[in-house]
Amino acid sequence: MSILLLASGVLLAWALWYNRNELHPRRGFVLQYHSVVDDWGAAVATSPYERLFSVGREVFDAQMRALAGQGYRFISNGEMVDALEGREGLPARWVVVTFDDGWRSVYDNAFPVMRELGIPATIFLTTDPQSEVFTSKAAVDRPLTEAQVREMAAVGIDFQGHGVTHGDLSRMAEAEVRRELTESRAAIEALTGRTVDSYSLPGTTRHTHDLVRVSKELGYQSIHTPFIGAVAPGADPMMVRRILVEGTFGVEELFANLRPVPILVRKVISYLKKLPPRILGPRIWIPIRAFLFNSPLAPIFTTRGLTFLLGTAVLLGGAMAWLVSR
Ligand SMILES: [Zn+2]
Structure with missing residues (x-):
């Protein structure tokens, strides 16, 4: 019996330590979106995965206004990384808004409210518009044009990497990984005139020690993952946890998902x-x-x-x- 108690105590202590970010008073959240579509029902009818990877335009709008209304400060990915590395403090309630892939619907439906509220969102852009991530979803959404990227970057939307091909970096030889990370960065920097020092893991890419090492060698400061969780001081910027915002969430379920x-x-x-x-x-x-x-x-x-x-x-x-x- 006492062994059982001791084991449960150790397990509980480990669980609390492992989840310490979820209870940290200065924790914040990195929201992960993909598409922001005109008609969510139509998108889901076309591709059932859009339940997870699309939110409706009105829902996104309402979520941003509700976050602002609840006193959340929208900070940029760069500000978050600076704070994680101790160069800056964090506000009491904060969020970073991110989008993976680089969909045109983000320009059409998310950009207007982000510009209005001054949200310094990050778009993790896959640079090859012929990539399968785009062609396979052509019936729902299309890649951003270069002109749209330039226009958004000019008013403070941050563009960072998401691979050239959206291929699984953890299954590639190191030379290929380096090419993906270097060429996507060069393409985005040429478009926006701003530094790229972050990326989000494309597709099925696993977060590995080798990938972190290569990324650091290439000067990357942060890697965004699909791992669920809050971000708090002391968290590793090379393994940023995010909250995937699913299409069914609405406003209330979004807030529930931050608890x-x-x-x-x-x-x-x-x-x-x-x-x-x-x-x-x-x-x-x-x-x-x-x-x-x-x-x-x-x-x-x-x-x-x-x-x-x-x-x-x-x-x-x-x-x-x-x-x-x-
Ligand atoms: Zn992606």
């Missing part, structure tokens, strides 16, 4: 979500995932659906264990 317990649940879910591709391998998993997302089960594969599923499984498991132990 420590939902973040912990989402961490568990995102860990569980990584298991099938890891066990089955991408070749078997990708067709299964496509089948599931195109089936009537698709709404389950959002955070809301998976939280419900996980809660039900825990309750049923607990009830079974109780019945068996009687």
Whole structure:
């Protein structure tokens, strides 16, 4: 019994330490968006993955105004990195708004409210407009044009890297990784006239020691990941956690997703979500995932659906264990 108590104590202490950012008084959030579409229902009907990767125009607008209304300060990625490295302080409530890939819908539907509210958002841009990330979603959205990038950069939108091809950097030889990181940076700097020293992991790229080493050697200051979580002083800028804002969130669920317990649940879910591709391998998993997302089960594969599923499984498991132990 005392061994069990000790083990639970150690586990709890580890869990608290591992999740210390979620309770830090100066924690903030890096929001991760992709597309901001005119008609969310139409986008989801065209491609079911847009449940996760698109938000509706009115929803985005309402989320930005609600964050401002709740006293959140919009800071830039550069300001956050400076604060993480101790060069600057952080406000009490802060968010960094980011977009992956570089979609035209961000120019059309997110840029107007960001300009109005002075939001120094970061767009992580994949520089090859023929990349599969763009061609595969052509029915929903298109890549930003060079003129749109220049126009947004001129009024304070920050453009950083997201690969040339959007390929998996963790599966490439080092020379290829260097080419991706160097060429995408050169292309963006030529367009915007501003420094590129950050990128977000494209597609299925895993966060590896080698990737961090190469990125540091090339002068990168921060790497944004799909890992869920808050960011607090002391966090590693080479592994920035973000909050993926799903299309179903609206305003209330966005705020709910910034609280420590939902973040912990989402961490568990995102860990569980990584298991099938890891066990089955991408070749078997990708067709299964496509089948599931195109089936009537698709709404389950959002955070809301998976939280419900996980809660039900825990309750049923607990009830079974109780019945068996009687
Ligand atoms: Zn991407």
